[in-house]
Amino acid sequence: MSAESRAAALVDQLDAEYQRSVKSLRGALQAFLVTGAPPDPKLRADWVYPALVVTYAAKGPAPRLSRAFARFNQSGTYATTITRPDLFRGYLIEQLSLLLADFEVDVQITRSDQAIPYPYILDGADLNDATAPASEIAQHFPSTELAMIGDEIADGLWSPERSTVRPLTLFDGPRTDFSLARLAHYTGSPVEGIQSYVLFTNYHRYVDEFVRWGAAQLGESSSPFQSLVCPGGVVITADTPDPVRAAAESPWRRHQMPAYHLIAPGRRGVSLINIGVGPSNAKTITDHLAVLRPEAWLMIGHCGGLRSTQTIGDYVLAHAYLRDDKVLDSVLPPEIPIPSIAEVQVALQRAAERITGESGDELKKRLRTGTIITTDDRNWELHFNQSRAVAIDMESATIAAQGYRFRTPYGTLLCVSDKPLHGEIKLPGQANAFYERAISQHLRIGILAMDLLRDEGARLHSRKLRSFDEPPFR
Numbered sequence: 203m204s205a206e207s208r209a210a211a212l213v214d215q216l217d218a219e220y221q222r223s224v225k226s227l228r229g230a231l232q233a234f235l236v237t238g239a240p241p242d243p244k245l246r247a248d249w250v251y252p253a254l255v256v257t258y259a260a261k262g263p264a265p266r267l268s269r270a271f272a273r274f275n276q277s278g279t280y281a282t283t284i285t286r287p288d289l290f291r292g293y294l295i296e297q298l299s300l301l302l303a304d305f306e307v308d309v310q311i312t313r314s315d316q317a318i319p320y321p322y323i324l325d326g327a328d329l330n331d332a333t334a335p336a337s338e339i340a341q342h343f344p345s346t347e348l349a350m351i352g353d354e355i356a357d358g359l360w361s362p363e364r365s366t367v368r369p370l371t372l373f374d375g376p377r378t379d380f381s382l383a384r385l386a387h388y389t390g391s392p393v394e395g396i397q398s399y400v401l402f403t404n405y406h407r408y409v410d411e412f413v414r415w416g417a418a419q420l421g422e423s424s425s426p427f428q429s430l431v432c433p434g435g436v437v438i439t440a441d442t443p444d445p446v447r448a449a450a451e452s453p454w455r456r457h458q459m460p461a462y463h464l465i466a467p468g469r470r471g472v473s474l475i476n477i478g479v480g481p482s483n484a485k486t487i488t489d490h491l492a493v494l495r496p497e498a499w500l501m502i503g504h505c506g507g508l509r510s511t512q513t514i515g516d517y518v519l520a521h522a523y524l525r526d527d528k529v530l531d532s533v534l535p536p537e538i539p540i541p542s543i544a545e546v547q548v549a550l551q552r553a554a555e556r557i558t559g560e561s562g563d564e565l566k567k568r569l570r571t572g573t574i575i576t577t578d579d580r581n582w583e584l585h586f587n588q589s590r591a592v593a594i595d596m597e598s599a600t601i602a603a604q605g606y607r608f609r610t611p612y613g614t615l616l617c618v619s620d621k622p623l624h625g626e627i628k629l630p631g632q633a634n635a636f637y638e639r640a641i642s643q644h645l646r647i648g649i650l651a652m653d654l655l656r657d658e659g660a661r662l663h664s665r666k667l668r669s670f671d672e673p674p675f676r
Contacts, residue, residue, distance in 0.1 A: 283375035317344035390433030390457035481527035546613035
């Protein structure tokens with residue numbers, strides 16, 4: 203049996219164990235809501251996440267591998283709890299098959315001692331007729347314990363002194379379930395629709411262009427995209443009569459950071475999330491999006507140009523970040539450098555060349571590389587001169603720092619929308635002309651960059667993102 207077939211069989215087993223737990227928990231809860239009779243306490247042993255346990259005993263030197271993930275640093279037993287094996291099937295099979303192919307390992311599926319909180323296995327309809335308050339339900343069924351959810355592994359705070367079993371992944375079952383619920387809440391989209399390549403923007407006009415461009419792609423025979431999913435689960439296909447209107451009438455206004463997804467097989471499409479303005483939103487969405495283990499995320503949005511030679515509509519490709527956002531200082535101190543990812547930088551540069559039709563000195567007139575300042579102060583002052591920065595915004599460095607923190611390849615290509623230091627501010631007429639000219643081209647650069655990154659495969663996941671003591675799974 204091939205490594206991939208063995209991995210698929212293990213994921214099937216994980217899914218069967220998870221579904222058994224969920225069926226038992228859901229059935230007992232529904233019975234309680236109807237009859238009010240407490241469940242048999244013995245059933246609690248069934249309401250747990252399945253555990254994936256991998257044991258590696260090194261026999262000689264470890265294989266020399268070029269990839270930055272699916273590898274062991276030392277012998278030991280590695281384990282994690284798993285939720286939604288159906289959602290993570292491709293990711294789990296990929297990681298397990300690589301380990302099975304390159305290392306002599308023993309893999310076991312067991313029942314953990316981590317209970318599945320009841321809110322994560324229900325939809326809204328399950329509680330429509332419930333009369334029991336949440337406090338009463340929690341007396342008989344496992345509920346969410348936020349004190350037990352954290353990012354100790356991702357932040358390097360996990361200590362081997364706590365357990366002889368080492369972490370297999372960055373996120374366990376409870377942390378993942380918590381974020382899946384938050385993603386649906388913030389974006390208004392089912393998590394099943396979120397794709398592996400994610401664009402962030404800070405302006406709704408990019409959404410309008412994404413919908414127009416994406417709807418046109420659905421009618422192309424060469425397009426890899428199957429549908430466009432909008433907030434509220436609105437699905438647009440090639441047969442949708444007026445896709446722009448359908449997207450506009452979706453309930454996107456109900457959600458803080460509405461998301462739109464161009465669906466491709468294997469979640470290989472592109473998602474666009476309008477995170478709005480500010481580092482707090484940028485941190486919030488990436489905290490939760492990280493559990494899906496995206497292949498890459500990029501920031502495409504507007505910025506203030508800081509150089510007199512820049513023109514409104516020029517591009518800025520970030521090769522460094524000055525983090526004045528402050529929202530991550532407690533978990534990722536600002537003195538930690540956030541490196542640029544070479545594969546991402548090259549993809550954005552090549553995409554700009556192809557979409558604009560310019561290269562060399564001609565492209566340099568419009569596209570500058572340099573440091574981007576991200577601040578939490580909307581009325582920022584003039585104290586950034588020593589950074590030699592070329593642009594300022596309120597999201598990009600936060601997005602990049604979160605990519606670094608959660609081992610997700612990241613990058614930034616911004617468009618200069620004003621130059622407040624040089625007396626060029628966005629006036630209504632000027633702004634509209636800028637938007638019409640620049641947004642379509644900027645968005646297409648971002649989408650093409652994702653196409654180029656998709657072709658990178660495992661090379662995209664730079665070793666810069668991995669520490670010396672990492673969980674084996676990407």
